[in-house]
Amino acid sequence: MSAPANNATSAATIAAAIADTRAIAAQAEMVTVRKGLPWWRLLARDPLALCAAVWLVLMLLCMLAGPEWLGKAATDINLRARNLPPGSTEKGWIMFLGSDALGRSMLARLVVASRNTLTVAFTAVVVAMLLGGVLGLIAGYIGRGVGNLIMRLSDVVQSFPSLLLAVVVLYMLEPRVANLIIVLAVTRIPSYLRVTRAQVLExxxxxxxDAARAMGGSSTHILWRHVVPIVAPTLLTILTVDFAIVMLAESGLSFLGIGIQPPEITWGLMVAQGRNYLTQAWWLAFFPGLAIMITTLSANLLSNWLRLVTDPVQRWRLEAPKTAVKTNA
Amino acid sequence: MPDAGAPLLEVNDLRVEFRSGREIVRAVNGATFSVRRGETAAVLGESGSGKSVTAAAIMRLLASPPAHITGGSIRFNGIDVLGTPMSEWRQRCGRELGMVFQDALASLNPVFSVGWQVAEPFRAHGILDTRAALERAEALLGRVGIPEPHARARDYPHQFSGGMRQRVMIAMAIALDPSLLIADEPTTALDVTVQAQIMDLLLDLQRERHMAMVLITHDLGVVAEVADHVAVMYGGRVVESGRVRDVLSRPAHPYTLALLESVPRADLDQQQLNPIVGSPPDMATLPVGCSFHPRCRRASEQCRASSPPGVEVAPGHHAECFHAQAVFDGR
Incomplete structure (x- = not known):
């Protein structure tokens, strides 16, 4: 796993998001009249974001309908078509991406595995974001006793190697999907918590x-109407980065045999299983790895686009006429 | 109901300290002034004189710690402000008192449209639903002089100029028709022509809605033009107070006198300005005796030893100085 590299990217993305929030305040005398384009026109103007959105929609469809649609093809063993290399449609389009050691279609398995992979990763990061965000709001806004308690608890979670924590918990409990989600979520909470707290403090x-207080806003009003809308884009950015980290963590756990158990499959488990055949059949590990990479990349690109669209100060970058952008470049 | 003659806001000997580590900064050490319904009281002072802290203390915006209100009282509309539970006081904020801040860009949330923000008081107090609140917000934006309020309501704070932003701030502050408006240096961040427009707007609104106003400022010209009463602050104390005409035409405190003399005048062929020598006092280590004595031309032994008493040089005209009568008489 490339944990250090991921941490570096996440730190950079978070820093960029925070810098953007600051830039809002720094923009002083910019007077423009905005026409206001619908979001889908803005998406069409950013080809990378559009590709990312198309891929994610495709993944969503696979996740929703995949197992019902290709479930049988994914489990059908065909010993005459073992380790079939990709790129040929001799045995039908279903074998286009090759087959595994038992002659099962890679394409079908990838589609079927998307449900487990995406459900685990998505649920885990969303749960972590919600819990971390709420705890961070409390720690930042109320502070003192409760805040310190929350921060020390987060220190405890962070000081424990997350993989070790997951191994212990999953060894003691059953390695079920729900337990996997809980473990992955708990280990991701501190990053949301710390970022939220830091932003709330500022x-x-x-x-x-102050203006909202002078106008008679209660603490909950200020938190929900003024603090959360500014913290949320930052949290969403971390969420997409975390999505990749959690997917990799899940594959790591599956690799160790305490994650998702066969016959259930995930992309991570497919990478783990393909490792044994790396010299003879590279596609067994390559395609699920590629699926992980493209999905996380799409999530990142789309979240970048989303941040621009939701930021009133940055939105013009997408709305500016194409020609103007070209002359600048 | 309190009678019409009683002051709407009464600040009496207010004292505010900021404690950080071992250092104690006494930002306000005895501020006394009052405002009647429909009148304007100016709190005049240079930076660091405690005027903005006084305003924040009235709205109860000071975070504690580090700020502590160590003495004095604030009465608003017959109630004891500092003794009221915070939740109850927040109910009154917005409805009965509004506040305009100095830096409108910082005081508006960058991620919401201005229409949304002007509509906020109605929703925070549960007075109107979102749609009705937005309609009222547009009407308010029109009232404070924003052209095409319907279209502009959807724009964000960074898309407005400084003066327009301050108009938005004012629209927010008067949304619920408060009886008192506290304006904390409302025109300081603006250029001179816009300053005049904003002051005119504030005065218009004040007359139209019969609001009382506390105007925090360091601008003598603004005080002379718009205020009924003035309280001059120095070193966290109100050192002179009275009707504007009386105080500015015949000051009784050496500081007020020096302030008036330091104003640059275009109509006189001045070779040089007359600044007040020295610098404002360090609020953590205020001088013993009168806090103005290190910069005062009239300072005597008495001034260095003990704090001067309040002297009423004329009816309603108070000054805190051993030499008040002499200054008042022009000696």
Missing amino acids: IRERGFV
Whole structure:
């Protein structure tokens, strides 16, 4: 697993998101009249984001309908077509991406595995974001006793190697999907918690929070109406980065045999199983790995686009006429 | 109901400290002034004189720690402000008191449209639903002089100029028709022509809605033009107070006198300005005796030893100085 590299990217993305929030305040005398384009027109203007969206929609369809549609093809053993290389449709289009050591279609298995992979990763990061976000809001806004307690608990979770924690918990409990999600979510909570707390500490000193108080806003009103909308884009950015980390963590756990158990499959498990055949049949590990990479990349690209669209100060970058962008470049 | 003659806001000997580590900064050490319904009181002082802290203390915006209100009282509309539970006080904020801040860009949330923000008071107090609140917000934006309010309501704070932003701030503050408006240096961040427009707008609204106004400012010209009463602050104390005409035409405190003399005038052929020598006091280590004595031309032994008493040089005209009568008489 490439944990250090992922941490580096996530740190950079988070820093960029925070810098953007600051830039909002720094923009002083920019007066423009905005026409306001619908979101789908803005998506069409950004080809990379469009590709990412198309891929993610495709993945969503696979996730929803895949197992019902190709479930049989994914489990049908065909010993005459063992380790079939990709690129030929001799045995039908279903074998286009080759077959595994038992002659099962790679394509079908990839599609079927998308449900487990995406459900685990998505649920885990969303749960982590919600819990981490709420705890971070409390720690940042209330502070003192409760805040310190929350921060020390987060220290405990962080100081424990997440993989070790997962191994212990999953060894003691059953390695079921629900337990896997819980373990992965708990280990991801601290990053959301810390970022949220840091941002809340800064935002609560800003002028508009005082203005909201002077106008009679209660603490909950200020938190939900003024603090959360500013923290949310940052959290969403971490979420997409975390999505990749969690997918890799899940494959690591599956690799160790305490994650998803066969015959259930995930992309991570497919990579793990393909490792044994790496010299004879590279496609067994390559395609699921590629699927992980493209999906996380798409999530990142789309979240970048989303951040631009939801940021009133940055939105013009997408709305500006194409020709103007070209002359600048 | 309190009678019409009683002041709407009464600040009496207010004291505010900021404690950080071992250092104690006494930002306000005895601020006394009052405002009647429909009147304007100016709190005049240079930076660091405690005027903005006083305003924040009235709205109860000071975070504690580090700020501690160590003495004095604030009465608004007959109730004891500092003794009211915070949740109850927040109910009154917005409805009965509004506040305009100095830096409108920082005081508006960058991620919401201005229409949304002007509509916020209605929704925060549960007065109107979203749609009705937005309609009222557009009407308010029109009232404060924003052209095409319907279209502009959807724009964001960064798309407005400084003056227009301050108009949005004002629209937010007067949304619920408060009886008192606290304006904390509302025109400081603006250029001079816009300053005049904003002051005119504030005065218009004040007359139209019969609001009282506390105007925090360091601008003598603004005070002379718009205020009924003035309280001059120095070193966290109100050192002179009274009707604007009385105080500015015949000051009784050496500081007020020095302020008036330091104003650059275009109509006189001045070779040089007359600044007040020295710098404002460090609020953590205020001088013993009168806090103005290190910069005062009239400082005597008495001034260095003990704090001067309040003197009423004329009816309603107070000054805290041993030499008040002499200054008042022009000696």
